[in-house]
Amino acid sequence: MARERVYIDADVLIIGGGTAGCLAAYEARKVGGDDLKIVILEKSFIRNSGALSAGMNALNMYLNQGTPEDLVAYIRYDMCGAPVREDILLSVAELVNETVAMMEKEGLPIKKKADGSYLNRGKWNIEINGSMLKPITANMAIKARARVYNRVYVTDLIKVGDAVAGCVGFGVRDGKMYVARGKVVLVCAGGAAGIWRPRGHGDAHHRIWYYPFNTGGSYAMCKRVGAKMVGFDTRFVPVRTKDTYSATGTLSIGMWAPMVNAKGEAFMEEREEYAKLGGHTAPTPLRVWAYCREMENHRGPCYMDTTRGDPERVEGLKAQYLDMAPCLVLYWACNDINPGREPVEIDAADPSIVGAHAACAGAWTIGTSRMTTVERLFVSGDALGAAPSRFISGTWTCGRLAGRHMVRYLREKQPQLLEISPAEVDALEARIFAPLERYQKCSFYTNGEPVEGVLPQQMEWRMQNIMEEYCGGRSRWFYVNETNLAIARKLVNRLRREQLQYLVAKDTHDLQLAWDVINRLDVCQLVIDHIDYRKETRYPGYVNRTDYPEVDDHNFDCFVTSVWDPETDELQFSKEPYQQIVPGDRKSETV
Amino acid sequence: MPPYVLPDKCDGCQGEKAPLCELVCPGNLMVVEKNTGKAVCREPGDCWDCMTCTKSCARQAIQTRIQYQLAFYPGKLIPLVGPRSVTWTLVDCHGNVERFIMRTLAGEEDDEI
Ligand SMILES: Cc1cc2nc3c(=O)[nH]c(=O)nc-3n(C[C@H](O)[C@H](O)[C@H](O)COP(=O)(O)OP(=O)(O)OC[C@H]3O[C@@H](n4cnc5c(N)ncnc54)[C@H](O)[C@@H]3O)c2cc1C
Numbered sequence: 001m002a003r004e005r006v007y008i009d010a011d012v013l014i015i016g017g018g019t020a021g022c023l024a025a026y027e028a029r030k031v032g033g034d035d036l037k038i039v040i041l042e043k044s045f046i047r048n049s050g051a052l053s054a055g056m057n058a059l060n061m062y063l064n065q066g067t068p069e070d071l072v073a074y075i076r077y078d079m080c081g082a083p084v085r086e087d088i089l090l091s092v093a094e095l096v097n098e099t100v101a102m103m104e105k106e107g108l109p110i111k112k113k114a115d116g117s118y119l120n121r122g123k124w125n126i127e128i129n130g131s132m133l134k135p136i137t138a139n140m141a142i143k144a145r146a147r148v149y150n151r152v153y154v155t156d157l158i159k160v161g162d163a164v165a166g167c168v169g170f171g172v173r174d175g176k177m178y179v180a181r182g183k184v185v186l187v188c189a190g191g192a193a194g195i196w197r198p199r200g201h202g203d204a205h206h207r208i209w210y211y212p213f214n215t216g217g218s219y220a221m222c223k224r225v226g227a228k229m230v231g232f233d234t235r236f237v238p239v240r241t242k243d244t245y246s247a248t249g250t251l252s253i254g255m256w257a258p259m260v261n262a263k264g265e266a267f268m269e270e271r272e273e274y275a276k277l278g279g280h281t282a283p284t285p286l287r288v289w290a291y292c293r294e295m296e297n298h299r300g301p302c303y304m305d306t307t308r309g310d311p312e313r314v315e316g317l318k319a320q321y322l323d324m325a326p327c328l329v330l331y332w333a334c335n336d337i338n339p340g341r342e343p344v345e346i347d348a349a350d351p352s353i354v355g356a357h358a359a360c361a362g363a364w365t366i367g368t369s370r371m372t373t374v375e376r377l378f379v380s381g382d383a384l385g386a387a388p389s390r391f392i393s394g395t396w397t398c399g400r401l402a403g404r405h406m407v408r409y410l411r412e413k414q415p416q417l418l419e420i421s422p423a424e425v426d427a428l429e430a431r432i433f434a435p436l437e438r439y440q441k442c443s444f445y446t447n448g449e450p451v452e453g454v455l456p457q458q459m460e461w462r463m464q465n466i467m468e469e470y471c472g473g474r475s476r477w478f479y480v481n482e483t484n485l486a487i488a489r490k491l492v493n494r495l496r497r498e499q500l501q502y503l504v505a506k507d508t509h510d511l512q513l514a515w516d517v518i519n520r521l522d523v524c525q526l527v528i529d530h531i532d533y534r535k536e537t538r539y540p541g542y543v544n545r546t547d548y549p550e551v552d553d554h555n556f557d558c559f560v561t562s563v564w565d566p567e568t569d570e571l572q573f574s575k576e577p578y579q580q581i582v583p584g585d586r587k588s589e590t591v
Numbered sequence: 592m593p594p595y596v597l598p599d600k601c602d603g604c605q606g607e608k609a610p611l612c613e614l615v616c617p618g619n620l621m622v623v624e625k626n627t628g629k630a631v632c633r634e635p636g637d638c639w640d641c642m643t644c645t646k647s648c649a650r651q652a653i654q655t656r657i658q659y660q661l662a663f664y665p666g667k668l669i670p671l672v673g674p675r676s677v678t679w680t681l682v683d684c685h686g687n688v689e690r691f692i693m694r695t696l697a698g699e700e701d702d703e704i
Contacts, residue, residue, distance in 0.1 A: 201660070207639075333666045
């Protein structure tokens with residue numbers, strides 16, 4: 001059935017109107033002038049979409065002291081001294097304070113100390129009243145007069161020759177096919193949630209740490225056009241408040257509540273094996289690993305001991321959580337928990353694939369240009385790899401820099417819109433809507449489920465079971481080895497290669513869920529193969545390899561990158577050398 | 592904490608261009624049903640508990656309930672959104688009430704927006 005089509009042409013085409021996308025639009029307008037045609041395609045509603053949708057109570061990248069170099073040294077330290085893209089991180093660190101000042105002017109309430117300076121949380125964070133973070137962020141795109149198309153789910157990029165020409169997608173509400181061209185294209189559709197089995201089931205299966213509607217589209221789309229990918233061996237494992245998986249920075253850095261085990265030991269300091277790794281301020285993966293070891297050795301349950309925290313700050317705890325995780329406040333109220341008087345129980349959540357939080361997944365970029373190895377294709381936010389810990393403020397900044405670089409590219413290279421062959425668009429249309437078309441031809445069981453098909457949710461569960469059990473989910477304490485990775489690969493590839501033909505969707509909402517699982521399966525491929533390639537354990541806690549438990553600097557003190565080969569459906573791996581820009585010991589902080 | 596809609600309060604946003612909860616939901620989960628004219632969350636388990644719909648509802652017709660598998664009944668958390676702040680009323684399972692006023696935008700409460 002032919003679908004109604006919407007054709008869009010832009011100078012700057014932005015996929016994903018989130019933290020990065022909105023600020024990229026803003027900056028592109030600022031440096032690119034009034035005539036620039038900026039378009040944002042957003043799968044939900046830009047005012048409330050993305051990781052910021054529930055609000056946040058801190059900006060985790062800010063220079064309260066020190067230099068950009070000090071911040072980069074800290075980020076590097078926090079990734080266990082592993083290679084990070086110091087060039088990219090420096091470019092962000094140099095501009096981040098300016099971005100924050102700008103966002104304060106735009107209405108963001110930032111908490112202040114008595115002397116009027118920002119209220120810091122630890123060295124590199126500041127506290128905010130961030131329940132309106134997303135509307136304030138989205139306003140930057142509106143101010144920039146970006147043309148925003150809400151409820152357009154982008155499924156694929158289109159390449160013409162060596163360059164990206166645009167993208168296609170479908171209207172989640174109107175069912176139309178969207179064909180958009182851009183002289184430059186920015187992918188910033190966030191990271192990937194829902195790859196592993198969540199802890200809650202039924203009505204709590206989305207009570208997970210990461211935003212469940214970012215489903216790996218950024219990574220899958222970049223991979224499928226042959227962009228070089230990096231960092232999928234760093235899964236972010238959030239150790240968070242038990243059951244609700246709300247952020248714990250509020251407790252740990254905010255009020256110095258230590259992690260304790262069932263015996264009340266502040267184990268990071270009191271147990272020699274963790275103290276020597278850095279104690280309470282050990283790198284993030286190592287704190288995750290220590291928590292897991294305590295649990296595995298039957299010293300759980302574990303807690304953040306708020307009773308040992310700063311009493312003044314503990315007082316305002318509920319209020320702070322209302323700004324970012326109201327569900328935790330209700331959870332406490334319904335379980336008779338008073339976090340000021342008793343420790344808050346913690347647990348490890350299902351891993352998430354992210355590039356802007358404390359992990360490195362994303363597309364590889366050339367220098368600080370934000371351009372991938374595919375001409376005209378730019379990335380930012382969680383979609384950009386090997387530059388971790390940019391968080392909200394760094395992602396805003398990274399978006400701005402992407403905006404600047406795209407405008408520079410337009411000026412210097414004067415690219416023109418590329419012609420996309422009608423036959424290719426027809427083929428993409430068939431591919432996008434195939435699950436809907438198949439559903440039309442189904443017969444149905446008495447309960448209404450299709451006889452000749454698999455529902456998106458069913459395939460999602462299958463994928464999550466495979467990843468959980470063979471690619472080190474939380475129930476396996478994040479352990480993997482070659483044997484189970486091989487099983488994971490075999491099963492995931494069977495889903496990808498043979499089973500997608502059975503995927504059916506009854507309406508455009510389900511079509512969205514179908515594409516979520518298609519994209520997630522591509523992320524699974526990246527994750528399994530990257531973890532397998534890195535035959536060492538560089539980030540214990542995130543990935544624990546029982547077959548290669550040590551760090552192997554000789555072979556792996558570098559970036560591991562891959563490019564997808566469409567002929568064989570395999571990833572071709574290579575290594576990129578690490579370049580240390582900030583001098584000094586990579587395993588220690590400088591301030 | 593998926594949203595549940597009270598039928599007596601929801602009027603399907605008759606006066607609005609589009610029903611507000613349906614407009615804002617990041618997960619595309621809120622829909623006004625044709626036959627009843629009232630909103631419903633099509634799949635409570637798919638909700639991320641961001642509470643945007645609850646905060647956006649002009650008639651306070653949406654209640655967010657914590658999943659029973661995680662906590663006891665019948666606590667409540669009700670936001671009342673003002674121009675530059677939100678007032679939260681928290682009622683625990685025993686009926687104890689706490690109130691919090693949280694800033695949402697910089698500036699004075701009665702400044703123009
Ligand atoms: C629970 C949680 C707590 C956090 N806490 C903090 C904190 O306290 N402080 C801090 O500084 N940082 C925090 N972070 C990190 C920070 O929020 C993220 O690093 C940052 O927001 C990522 O921005 P982004 O632009 O990559 O993604 P997003 O802001 O999520 O934007 C992605 C956008 O792409 C859209 N999209 C997705 N797929 C498609 C598609 N196929 N087609 C079209 N559009 C699509 C989405 O709807 C969304 O609007 C936290 C993150 C999470 C998840």
